[in-house]
Amino acid sequence: MLRSVGNYGRGLKRPTAHELSTTLLMAEEANTQSIVAEVKKTWIQTRVSIMSDGWKDMRGRQLLNFLINNPYGTVFLKSVDASDVVKDATLLFELLDSVVEEVGEDLVIQVVTDDASNYKKAGEMLMKKRTRLWWTPCAAHCIDLILEKIGSLPQHENALRKAKKVSNFIYNYGWVLALMRKHTKKELVRATPTRFATAYLILDRMLSLKQPLEQMFTSKEWDECSWAKKADGREIKKIILRDGSFWSSMSYALKTTRPLVNVLRMTDSEKLPGMGFIYGSMDKAKEEIAENLGNEEGAYKEIWKIIDDKWEFQLHRHLHAAAYYLNPRFQYSDNFSTHREIKIGSMVCMEKLIPNEEDRLQANIQLQLFQNKKGLFAYGRQQTVIDKLSPSDWWTTYGDDAPELMGFAVKVLSLTCSSSACERNWSTFNLIHTKKRNRLKTTKLNSLVYIMYNRRLQHKFIKRQTLKDDEDPLVSEDVPSDDEWLVTEDVPSADVDMSQPSGSQQVLGKRKRNTNKGKALQRVDEDGWEDISNRNDSLDISDDDDDGGDYSFDPHFKPLDTNDSLWDTLDI
Numbered sequence: 001m002l003r004s005v006g007n008y009g010r011g012l013k014r015p016t017a018h019e020l021s022t023t024l025l026m027a028e029e030a031n032t033q034s035i036v037a038e039v040k041k042t043w044i045q046t047r048v049s050i051m052s053d054g055w056k057d058m059r060g061r062q063l064l065n066f067l068i069n070n071p072y073g074t075v076f077l078k079s080v081d082a083s084d085v086v087k088d089a090t091l092l093f094e095l096l097d098s099v100v101e102e103v104g105e106d107l108v109i110q111v112v113t114d115d116a117s118n119y120k121k122a123g124e125m126l127m128k129k130r131t132r133l134w135w136t137p138c139a140a141h142c143i144d145l146i147l148e149k150i151g152s153l154p155q156h157e158n159a160l161r162k163a164k165k166v167s168n169f170i171y172n173y174g175w176v177l178a179l180m181r182k183h184t185k186k187e188l189v190r191a192t193p194t195r196f197a198t199a200y201l202i203l204d205r206m207l208s209l210k211q212p213l214e215q216m217f218t219s220k221e222w223d224e225c226s227w228a229k230k231a232d233g234r235e236i237k238k239i240i241l242r243d244g245s246f247w248s249s250m251s252y253a254l255k256t257t258r259p260l261v262n263v264l265r266m267t268d269s270e271k272l273p274g275m276g277f278i279y280g281s282m283d284k285a286k287e288e289i290a291e292n293l294g295n296e297e298g299a300y301k302e303i304w305k306i307i308d309d310k311w312e313f314q315l316h317r318h319l320h321a322a323a324y325y326l327n328p329r330f331q332y333s334d335n336f337s338t339h340r341e342i343k344i345g346s347m348v349c350m351e352k353l354i355p356n357e358e359d360r361l362q363a364n365i366q367l368q369l370f371q372n373k374k375g376l377f378a379y380g381r382q383q384t385v386i387d388k389l390s391p392s393d394w395w396t397t398y399g400d401d402a403p404e405l406m407g408f409a410v411k412v413l414s415l416t417c418s419s420s421a422c423e424r425n426w427s428t429f430n431l432i433h434t435k436k437r438n439r440l441k442t443t444k445l446n447s448l449v450y451i452m453y454n455r456r457l458q459h460k461f462i463k464r465q466t467l468k469d470d471e472d473p474l475v476s477e478d479v480p481s482d483d484e485w486l487v488t489e490d491v492p493s494a495d496v497d498m499s500q501p502s503g504s505q506q507v508l509g510k511r512k513r514n515t516n517k518g519k520a521l522q523r524v525d526e527d528g529w530e531d532i533s534n535r536n537d538s539l540d541i542s543d544d545d546d547d548g549g550d551y552s553f554d555p556h557f558k559p560l561d562t563n564d565s566l567w568d569t570l571d572i
Contacts, residue, residue: 025447032451035458042072043107046392046414050077050099050111053138053419054086062086066099067457069416071273071392076453077103089121096126100133109353109411110134112419114141115314132352134319139267139278140418142315143260147196149306150257159249162239163203169236176227183216184209197264200257207250213240255292256303259285267418275415276391279324282311283337319412321345326409327391331371332381353411359404366402375401 015024051067051074064086066077077099085091100108111126113119115137123135151160167188170180180188188205189198206213216222217237227233239246263281267274286304293299321342330336354360368374373381380386380398389397391413399406 025451028451029447032454036075036454039070039073039075042070043068045410046070046072047109047411048103048107049416050096050103050108051416051419052096052099052111052113054082054114064095067419068103071390071414074457076450076457079449087118089118089125092118092122093125096122096135097129100126100130105130105132108133110136110319110415112136112138112416114138114419132355134317134352136317136319136417137315138417138419139274139315140264140420142310143264143267144196146307146310147200147257147260147264149310150260150303151196151199153302155249156253156256158245159203159253160199162243162246163199163206163250166206166236166239167202169232173227175225176233179216179219179221179225180213183219184212197261200254200261203250204254204258204261207247207254210247217241256289256300259288259292260307268420272390273392273414274417275319275323276327276329276413277323278417279316279320279342280327280330280337282307318345318348319415320417322349323391323412323415326370326395326412328380328386328394329391332373332383332386349412350408354404354408363402363404363408366405369402370399370405377401 047070049069051069052064054062054064057063061081062083062085064080064082066080068075068077080095082092082095085095096111096113100111108130110133111123113123113135120135120137123137126135127133150156170176171189186205186209188209189202217240222228222237225233228237263278263285266277266281286307289303290297290300293303322345324330324337325342325346350360350363354363370377376398380394386394392410395406395409395413399409
């Protein structure tokens, strides 16, 4: 925005508060509507996934966000106050069913939620009523639970506990943090949408910076600073320089988790829909873990059991197997699995997604063309071609000889396997509605939520599409850093000029958490929520029509007037 103001030059008229909350807001809403409408045009081609995830707002309400996803983008549908719903599987089923009805049953292939028991029951009830769609648990959430379980093993716990102690110490003190940045030229802590992915990415980064960290704690600057003489500083130096078990346990932890983090990275990427890759990626991750541990069954058996307990009994669905079977990257590879469950998954999905018996028969016959690389499929068999196209695009390019099978394949391979887009955008609501008594009227607040949520989704989608090879899709600026790796208690900090003599540095002040109550954001995780102070996270737009009433966000909103509803603008 500031760059645009500068480009305009002198003479720019500042918009009034009334213009910001009326004409300019309406124009921005209309622009957002047109962006969403373009995505909605593609729904009939690929069909969609409904994604849902829950969070608690500042008033303690349990809200559910509903988003619609296909390969062309993710759009925000609505947020619902589900405080009286989420603990009752029947009520939750009725809510999910109403959202399917709102979007259109013919457009929906799957509903993705977390895998809590009440969601599982509600999903099973939904599939019983809506026989042409699937309920699937969020793959990212399941993998994060696998990482959590693995993290409780002794060697992992040792590495995580000591690494957290190191990161807490470094990030608690401004001078120490500046010294670390000077020696490493990098950050240790990087935020991701899932808690345990953050933990293992920090381990990975810390191990890669072992040498510069050792140089830091043997430097003249460190020896002369006041922190080197304190108990905490001496303990951290000992961990870095003389605790052999720290680095060895960290190396072991990464050997057994890095392949799983790579799967999580795949599910969170928007370059390619994840459904076609989750089955093969999980198998590959297990094999890589075994290889990292010397293929000794005794070494990897416990890790495999943790993975299988979640994958086999919570995450794995027939859709995953069918997508694996239809993905040319796997079907045309030398190590393609012919396991019986893959064929069963494909047949079950055909029964569900190709209701016409004659069309289903033709699709089964056409499988032979696909498997044997006959007809147009022969022209798409080269690995260079397969790698350049997404699986669904590959089918639309080379599947014309098998139209019934192609339609089925495009639907399955266009699906996401994660609801992480919901999790990334909890803060959108709190960004706008940070005060318990907000001066914005409900209609304006609803418009702001609709605009900001969909604009953030669009920005993330575009950014993910253009990620460079060395950029990590798991690392996000939209996710607040995990405090447990930064600060554990009220501690002194200092923002110190590193050019000054380090031995004479004094603490300049206290850094306290959660002191700015009026502008506290609420971060939600599996264990509940906590306030996170952030001075820049309040959007204060006054309302010229404010009559002093106590306005709050209506979680059942529809952003447009009934005469001009976005969801009615296209006849699908």
